[in-house]
Amino acid sequence: xxxxxxxxxxxxxxxxxxxxxxxxxxxxxxxxxxxxxxxxxxxxxxxxxxxxxxxxxxxxxxxxxxxxxxxxxxxxxxxxxxxxxxxxxxxxxxxxxxxxxxxxxxxxxxxxxxxxxxxxxxxxxxxxxxxxxxxxxxxxxxxxxxxxxxxxxxxxxxxxxxxxxxxxxxxxxxxxxxxxxxxxxxxxxxxxxxxxxxxxxxxxxxxxxxxxxxxxxxxxxxxxxxxxxxxxxxxxxxxxxxxxxxxxxxxxxxx
Numbered sequence: 001x002x003x004x005x006x007x008x009x010x011x012x013x014x015x016x017x018x019x020x021x022x023x024x025x026x027x028x029x030x031x032x033x034x035x036x037x038x039x040x041x042x043x044x045x046x047x048x049x050x051x052x053x054x055x056x057x058x059x060x061x062x063x064x065x066x067x068x069x070x071x072x073x074x075x076x077x078x079x080x081x082x083x084x085x086x087x088x089x090x091x092x093x094x095x096x097x098x099x100x101x102x103x104x105x106x107x108x109x110x111x112x113x114x115x116x117x118x119x120x121x122x123x124x125x126x127x128x129x130x131x132x133x134x135x136x137x138x139x140x141x142x143x144x145x146x147x148x149x150x151x152x153x154x155x156x157x158x159x160x161x162x163x164x165x166x167x168x169x170x171x172x173x174x175x176x177x178x179x180x181x182x183x184x185x186x187x188x189x190x191x192x193x194x195x196x197x198x199x200x201x202x203x204x205x206x207x208x209x210x211x212x213x214x215x216x217x218x219x220x221x222x223x224x225x226x227x228x229x230x231x232x233x234x235x236x237x238x239x240x241x242x243x244x245x246x247x248x249x250x251x252x253x254x255x
Contacts, residue, residue: 003180006041009165013045016163017138024049026132027140028124028158029078031066032192034142034166036183037174039076041165042140052076053131055124057083066187073184079131083123090123091116121157129160138162146171146213150232151239152206159242170217171210207231 017024025042029035029052042050054067071078098107125139132139141161143153145168153159166174171192178188192202192210203209208228221229 003177005177006044006181009041010044013042013140013163013165017046020138020162022136022138024051024135024137025140025163026051026053026128026135026137027142028052028128029054029067029071029076030142031063031070031187032142032190033178033183033188034144034174034192035067036070036187037178037181038140038142038165039070040074040181040183043074043076049137050076051131051135051137052078053128054078054080055083055127056080057087057120057123062190066184066190069184070187073182081127083120083127086123087119091119118154118157121154125157125160132162140165141167143167144169144171144174146210146217147202148243149217150206150213150235151242152202152235153242155242170214172214206235 013025024046027035027038027042027050029039039050039052052067052071054064056064068078070076101107128139131137139161141158141164143159143161143164144166147153148164148167166177169177175188206213208224208231212224212228213232216224216229216232221233224232
């Protein structure tokens, strides 16, 4: 089953692949709804030329089970790369390097799980690009408009991709499209999570619900509690650096 919106998005993907001279699409299969919708859209765009990559990294077992369920439901071929040992090796080396820094270099006091957690999506994206380059496919990202607005993704991690097929869709629109595309109910009904650590959920980390965010985006800041509007504003400002190419310092004629 598909919809007009799905047909438009899959045609857009098909056009992007053709323009790039790519044969198809690679995407991470996380077991979540965004990943599921992107997988099906890519499959519609380039049938028999898609590959879902399952990339556990100390992930919840249910996420991989849901990813496998989706792959089976849609007949999507998969590859599996367990990044847990790679994560351990890299973070161990990095922690050793930090301990050896000169005293003049101050390591900021931030929530330590974030630097470690951000390595996971960066390892995953490195893996996706290796696979994509090996088979001449494009990497399809899974970010939606709600997440992109907040910068709720890891720079050069899940934010690094070739195309964003659902980047203009609010989270509620992703849910609607998932139902139209026949995404399994267990995937649709699970709590959205970036899978950065066990028990992590999007809404708990953001500090408000997707529904509140969509109300803000559609009806304006005055439509949500002031504290929520202030937090959304703050997150948008803090993440502006993620949403464009790195700035290039201007070179004046006098230099």
